[in-house]
Amino acid sequence: MSDITFLDITKEHCPMTFVKTKLKLESLQIGEQLCVRLKKGEPLENVPSSVKEQGHDVVCITHIDGDVYEVLITKGSFPTAV
Amino acid sequence: MTTQQKKLSMISFSGDFDKAIAVFTLASGAAAVGYEVNIFFTFWGYNAIKKAQGRATQGTGFLAKFFNFLMGGFKNLPLSRLNFGGISPHLMTYMMKKNNVATLKELIEASVQLGVNFYACEMSMVILGTKPEDYLHIKEQLGVAKFLKLAEGGQVLFI
Numbered sequence: 001m002s003d004i005t006f007l008d009i010t011k012e013h014c015p016m017t018f019v020k021t022k023l024k025l026e027s028l029q030i031g032e033q034l035c036v037r038l039k040k041g042e043p044l045e046n047v048p049s050s051v052k053e054q055g056h057d058v059v060c061i062t063h064i065d066g067d068v069y070e071v072l073i074t075k076g077s078f079p080t081a082v
Numbered sequence: 083m084t085t086q087q088k089k090l091s092m093i094s095f096s097g098d099f100d101k102a103i104a105v106f107t108l109a110s111g112a113a114a115v116g117y118e119v120n121i122f123f124t125f126w127g128y129n130a131i132k133k134a135q136g137r138a139t140q141g142t143g144f145l146a147k148f149f150n151f152l153m154g155g156f157k158n159l160p161l162s163r164l165n166f167g168g169i170s171p172h173l174m175t176y177m178m179k180k181n182n183v184a185t186l187k188e189l190i191e192a193s194v195q196l197g198v199n200f201y202a203c204e205m206s207m208v209i210l211g212t213k214p215e216d217y218l219h220i221k222e223q224l225g226v227a228k229f230l231k232l233a234e235g236g237q238v239l240f241i
Contacts, residue, residue, distance in 0.1 A: 011182050012182065012184075013181075013182060013183050013184070014107075014111060015107055015108075015110050015111030015114060015184070015189075015192075016110075016184045016188075016192070018111055018114035018115055019110050019111070019113075019114045019184075019192045019195075019196065021114070022113075022114040022115075022196065023114075023192075023195060023196070046115075050114070050115040050116070053115070053116060054115070054116045
């Protein structure tokens with residue numbers, strides 16, 4: 001099992017929630033995993049869906065505590081143009 | 083595989099601090115969710131991406147130099163309302179930092195990192211006597227026809 005990269009965006013707001021997730025995913029190799037810690041509401045509603053739309057896999061979403069959640073993502077092979 | 087990438091093209095005209103925040107928030111956000119993003123800078127809009135961040139006598143000819151000096155660059159972007167002689171943008175940046183909201187500088191950096199395309203209006207550069215090298219990350223200088231072609235099939239905003 002490879003290491004899981006961790007990213008905390010609980011203090012971030014739109015658009016940095018997406019921006020930081022996208023940039024972190026770009027730094028990973030296909031198949032590597034990223035765990036994003038985020039807050040309920042706009043980030044939880046939109047980060048997993050936009051990640052899926054870009055061809056990555058949302059493995060699971062776990063409720064951590066209060067309004068904090070963690071989303072486990074596997075980087076997909078969909079080309080992410082930059 | 084004929085799925086076309088979603089596209090957002092913006093004309094950054096105003097050069098106001100708050101409107102520049104809108105431009106770069108949309109740009110970085112859209113790029114982060116997989117859009118192709120194009121920004122066409124023209125007239126006052128250039129101020130946000132001028133390499134000389136403070137007042138500078140750029141351009142060729144006395145009037146162009148004078149005008150560029152008055153335009154002021156990134157550090158002198160005015161707020162579109164309640165500018166109070168230029169104090170408000172600094173207060174706004176302080177409030178943004180305090181509330182963990184990305185500042186204009188961070189939004190521009192994020193846009194560049196995410197591959198947002200910056201285009202320069204050829205005609206405004208002729209008036210201002212400037213070159214693409216005077217601005218950050220300009221991919222190409224364009225006219226109306228080329229911009230329309232670039233924007234075709236996507237959403238277009240004038241800010």
